[in-house]
Structures are given as structure tokens and as C-alpha cells.
Amino acid sequence: MSQEQILSINNLTVEFGSELGTQTALHGISFVMQRGRTTAIVGESGSGKSVTAYSTLRLIEAPGRITAGEILFRPTGLPVFDILALRPDSDALYNLRGNQIAMIFQEPMTALSPVHTIGNQVMEAILTHRPVGKAEAFMQATDMLRRVGINNAAERMHQYPFEFSGGMRQRVVIAMALVCQPELLICDEPTTALDVTIQAEILALIRDLKDEFNSSVLFITHDLGVVAQIADDVVVMHQGRILESGSVRQVLKSPLHPYTRGLLGAMPGLPGLQPRRHDKARRLATVNDSQGTTDFGQHPLISLNDGRRVALPQAKIDEALKP
Amino acid sequence: MSGFILRRLLAMIPTLLIISVIVFILIQLPPGDIISATLASLQQQGMEVSTEQIAALRAQYNLDDPMVVQYLRWITHFVQGDLGYSIKYQQPVNTLIWDRLGYTVLIAVASLLFTWALAIPIGIYSAVRQYGFGDYFFTVVGLLGLAIPNFMLALILMYCGYSWFGVSVGGLFSPELAEAPWSSAKFMDLLKHIWIPMIVIGTAGTASIMRVMRANLLDELSKPYVVTARAKGVRPLKLIMKYPVRIAINPFISTIGWLLPTLISGEAIVSIVLNLPTTGPLLLQALLSQDMYLAGSFIMLLSILTVLGMLLSDILLAALDPRIRYE
Ligand SMILES: Nc1ncnc2c1ncn2[C@@H]1O[C@H](COP(=O)(O)OP(=O)(O)OP(=O)(O)O)[C@@H](O)[C@H]1O
Ligand SMILES: [Mg+2]
Numbered sequence: 001m002s003q004e005q006i007l008s009i010n011n012l013t014v015e016f017g018s019e020l021g022t023q024t025a026l027h028g029i030s031f032v033m034q035r036g037r038t039t040a041i042v043g044e045s046g047s048g049k050s051v052t053a054y055s056t057l058r059l060i061e062a063p064g065r066i067t068a069g070e071i072l073f074r075p076t077g078l079p080v081f082d083i084l085a086l087r088p089d090s091d092a093l094y095n096l097r098g099n100q101i102a103m104i105f106q107e108p109m110t111a112l113s114p115v116h117t118i119g120n121q122v123m124e125a126i127l128t129h130r131p132v133g134k135a136e137a138f139m140q141a142t143d144m145l146r147r148v149g150i151n152n153a154a155e156r157m158h159q160y161p162f163e164f165s166g167g168m169r170q171r172v173v174i175a176m177a178l179v180c181q182p183e184l185l186i187c188d189e190p191t192t193a194l195d196v197t198i199q200a201e202i203l204a205l206i207r208d209l210k211d212e213f214n215s216s217v218l219f220i221t222h223d224l225g226v227v228a229q230i231a232d233d234v235v236v237m238h239q240g241r242i243l244e245s246g247s248v249r250q251v252l253k254s255p256l257h258p259y260t261r262g263l264l265g266a267m268p269g270l271p272g273l274q275p276r277r278h279d280k281a282r283r284l285a286t287v288n289d290s291q292g293t294t295d296f297g298q299h300p301l302i303s304l305n306d307g308r309r310v311a312l313p314q315a316k317i318d319e320a321l322k323p
Numbered sequence: 324m325s326g327f328i329l330r331r332l333l334a335m336i337p338t339l340l341i342i343s344v345i346v347f348i349l350i351q352l353p354p355g356d357i358i359s360a361t362l363a364s365l366q367q368q369g370m371e372v373s374t375e376q377i378a379a380l381r382a383q384y385n386l387d388d389p390m391v392v393q394y395l396r397w398i399t400h401f402v403q404g405d406l407g408y409s410i411k412y413q414q415p416v417n418t419l420i421w422d423r424l425g426y427t428v429l430i431a432v433a434s435l436l437f438t439w440a441l442a443i444p445i446g447i448y449s450a451v452r453q454y455g456f457g458d459y460f461f462t463v464v465g466l467l468g469l470a471i472p473n474f475m476l477a478l479i480l481m482y483c484g485y486s487w488f489g490v491s492v493g494g495l496f497s498p499e500l501a502e503a504p505w506s507s508a509k510f511m512d513l514l515k516h517i518w519i520p521m522i523v524i525g526t527a528g529t530a531s532i533m534r535v536m537r538a539n540l541l542d543e544l545s546k547p548y549v550v551t552a553r554a555k556g557v558r559p560l561k562l563i564m565k566y567p568v569r570i571a572i573n574p575f576i577s578t579i580g581w582l583l584p585t586l587i588s589g590e591a592i593v594s595i596v597l598n599l600p601t602t603g604p605l606l607l608q609a610l611l612s613q614d615m616y617l618a619g620s621f622i623m624l625l626s627i628l629t630v631l632g633m634l635l636s637d638i639l640l641a642a643l644d645p646r647i648r649y650e
Contacts (some may be wrong), residue, residue, distance in 0.1 A: 021504060057554055059550060059553060059554060065385045094556045094558060096556070097553065097554055097555065098554060098555035098556035098557075099556060100553070102555075103551075105547060105550070105551060105554075107547055110546065110547040110548060111548055111550075112548055112551065113551075113552070113566050113569075113570075114548070114570070114644075114645075114646060115564075115569060115573075115643070115644055115645060115646075116565075116569075119503065121552075124552070124555060125555045125556075126555065128556050128557055129556060130474035130553060132326040160645040160646070162645070162646050173551070176551075176555070285417040320642045
């Protein structure tokens, strides 16, 4: 793993047990994240995006289990280590969570405790990881709230989540995630629950703060429009497998895999096949309409010369690459 | 907040007035009154009471006045702090009732604390180790506690207390100290006795509170805000206590007020078995002998406790949950 890579996921396999037997949520996925860049994971509901994110912080809980693989993490100036090899109660793991890697969640309405003040929750992140007193933590937290665009930050520290709008809460969650200046920020559909104008503001905020803090971002979404706005690299997932990965330009401009094409085709406003429906909520459900019920992704990923990877037989790749 | 409490206190007045009317009617409802009830038992023992004597008694206690007049007399005295006169005990209700009410509240509070101290940690443990050995073990023990009748447990504990610790059976005090004025020795004696009723009354609630705590906590454990805190790197023990437990415990604290009346009336059988100087046995006697002022004033006091308890619940809930406080 080179210096430029901050995260390298190899053969990550996650299973969920149930009375009906085990279900594999991730079938040994592998990808790398370049330092300082934003990598997007895109895929429809249930494709395993969140499971990937949760695995990175070892947040998978029973009945889920990480059964194989490694997640190599290389913080700046420190030796690389395998997150999956850390003991569950080790200091290294608790230092990882929230300090080296932080996470922003999909639902700002429920991601904050309803009975603790905003200040309490943001300060907790600092007090957990930094040897500072309450007064200092309060200052840092207030400062961070100001930087994510919350007015009257000092006053609002004493308020409760229900006194904030959805967009404002998501700003609080972002502040909470960034307050320890993590090297890697994982965003699990941070804008899905927000309306479109707020969505754009939050995306801009994440982009700006990423540059300011020199972080790398793993950005999960099911919205290719968002990918186009924020990401440098993209990983396309489907049913626990990676079908295609590469730079945003490569994947969105000239997708090789029929599934990616389908995704693009189902997207109004992006080049590709004609959109069939404009209903935003149903966007991804239309993939099957344009692609039939093809069984994607049983094929292993093949790396191309230009750094792309795609899960297709060589013949199909050649065919797709033909101008 | 103080405005809220004041409003609630004012709203209690009509509630209590209505309760007082219902209480009075209910007490008068069974056929006969204290005189005829006493008369019946006297006649059973073969005594003769002349009709003049009966009429004199009835007149003395104004039993022949219309109901409304009797009610008004009772309630006007009640609000002035005069709880009436117990015909059965031939004493003012005031001298009969307050000590007992005090001990009742004491036992109720002790039992409640006992229940919580036991049930809440176990509930937390069961939720965190769901389906583990401990979870099943405590479930079985809890259900046993629920299934064993209170009086039975009382008898067993009395036996244990006597044969192992030599504590005199039953009561709240040793006989030689029962009538003595308060002293540190008497207080120690109380501590030596109170644990039996505390455990007996407490175990009944333990099983259900344990299960409710477990269910509440399981609900909370999977909430997104818990995941958020985990992702922040908060350690497990702190995480569980600060977030899910804090929220799962709300319903208990906010229903303290409702528990008071059940704890007070629930101890009647136990008190009879354990011979405790509490309200339960006295209330039962008062109702059996239709001693209306005693019974009525008693029930009124319990009602006031209940209504105050509800107010207490609301205040606690508002203090605990900011979402309610600000509405
Ligand atoms: N708690 C769980 N219990 C059982 N199975 C689970 C659980 N969480 C995830 N899974 C399984 O993992 C698969 C992937 O879920 P995941 O949450 O990663 O999807 P996702 O791509 O994040 O979807 P979405 O866009 O809806 O968030 C699901 O299809 C499901 O089968
Ligand atoms: Mg998800």
C-alpha cells in the first residue's frame, strides 16, 4: 500500500445471520482510496454501501459479522495497520472512531440524542479524544459550529436538537464529525433526507471543509448527480459486489458496465439513455426497466490499463471500449 | 415552569372535589351504616341493645341527617384539617391516621428504591446481553418473584429473619420500643425491621420493571443516535449509561407518581401478615365496619397523594425531557 493511499479494503466479506440462514451483504469487495480525494460509493438500496462504511469503523453489530478481509488504514506519518485486526476493546479502535475516522449519517433527525444539548454532544467528541478541559472544549465546539455555518453558535450550544431544522442538524452532525479533524470522513448519504436546496448547501460545505482540513472523504450516495458534484473517484456497487470503479470522469462519461449505464440512463439530466421516469424517489428502481433482469456482477473485476476496473468478461470489455 | 405548576395545582381542586363526592357515595353505598354493623356483631355475641340506645347513638353521630348535609359537614371539616371521628375506634381520625400514613409512605418509598436498585441494573444487563445466560436466568428469577404470592414471601422472610437474625417476627419495631419516643436505638430498630416489608413489597414490582427496562433499552440501543455516539469513539459503558439508559429510564421516573397509590394499597395484605402499623389494615377495618369518617378521610388522603403524584410525574417528565419542557 503506497503513501498516497489512505484506505485499502481487500476482500471485505460481511454476513448477516438470521433464522432463514446467513445472507451475504458483501461478497469480498476490494477498493482503494487515494489520500486527499473524495471517493464515492454509488449503488441502489441494499447494495451494501452502509455495510461497507460501518465495517470501516467496526460498527457492524450482531447479527452481522465481518467474516473475511482486511481494511488497511494509513494515517499521515504513522504506520499502516489493519482495522479489522484491532481488538474490539483496544485503545487503537476507540482512537480510530471519531478521531482518525469520523462518520456522518443519513438521518440528521435521529442521529442526535434528543435529550442532550447540541453543545454536550459536540463537546463529547472533543472530550473523548483530546486532553482538554470543558471550557476549552466548549470554545472549540463553538468555533466548529460557527465554521459549519451556524449563527449565534455560543447560544445554540445550549439548545436541543428539536430546536434545529433538518439542514441545521446535519450541520451540527458535520461539526461533530470534523471537530477532531479526522483524516478520513465517511459520509453515509448525508443529504438524502434533506430537500434539494439544503442538499446543495451541505454538499458545498463538505467540499469546503474537506479542503480546509485536508481530509479524504468516502461519500456514499445513490444519486449519480451528487457523485458528479462532489467525487473524484467512484465505486459502483450492486448486491454486495463492485461492478465498476474508476475516476468520476471515466465512469460517468464512458461507463463500461451495463449496470452503470443503466444507472446513468435512469438519471434525468445526465448523459446516457433516455430517462423513463422523472420521479426522484423511484430513480434507481428504473434500472431494471432499462436493463431487464440481467444477473450482474458474478464476474470477477478486471483491471484496465487506465486504472479502471470492471466486472465483465474481457470480450464484453473490448466490445464496450469500441468507439 | 412555576406557572405550569401553579396551573396544575389549581386544576387539582375540582378533580379532588369530584373524587370526594364519589368517595362519599361509595362509602354510603353498602346497606346499613356503622351502627347497624356494630349492632349486628353485638347481637351475634348475644348482647341486647335497646332501640333508645340506638336512636341516641344515631343522633350523636348525626346519622339520620340527609346525605348532602352529612357530606357537606364532612368535607368542610376535612378542608380545615379535621378528618372526623372514628366511631369504631372512638378516637379522632387525625390521631389514628398520621403515624400510619407516615410509615406507609416510608415503606412505599423504601420498596420503590429497592425495586429500582434491583430491577434497573438487571434490566440493563439483560438488554445488553440479550439472549445470554444471564438474561434467561434473570427472566426466570423475575417471573418466580412475580408468581410467588406476596404473603407467602412475607411468611418465608419472617421465618428466615427470626431463625437467622433473631429479629422479632413482624411489625416495624421490637415490642419494647414500639411505644417509646424516637431515639437512635428506635431508628436502628426500624432499620432492622423494615427490610422484610421492603423486600416483600419490592419483589412484586421487580419482575415487571425489569422486563420493561429491558424492552425499552433494546428499543433504544439500535437508535441512530447511539450509533453516532459509538462512531464518535465513546466507550461502551459510558455510551450505554449516557444515551440509551438515560432515555429508557424516563418512563419510570415519570411514573413514580402513579406508583405511590399502588404501593400504598398494594401493601394491605402484606401489612396484615406482617402486622405492620400502616394504612392498609386500618383502611380495611374501616371499610368492613363502615366507619365512614375514617374510611372517607383515608381514601381522600390517598386520592390527594395520587393527584400530587401525577403532578410530580409531570414535573419530573418536563425536567427530564427538553421536548416537553419547551412546549
Ligand atoms: N441489521 C441488518 N440485519 C440484517 N441484514 C442487514 C442488516 N444491515 C444490512 N443488512 C443486509 O445488508 C445488505 C446491504 O445493506 P446496506 O445497509 O449496506 O445497504 P445500502 O446500500 O446502504 O442501502 P441504502 O441505500 O438503503 O442505505 C442489505 O440488503 C441487507 O440484506
Ligand atoms: Mg445505507
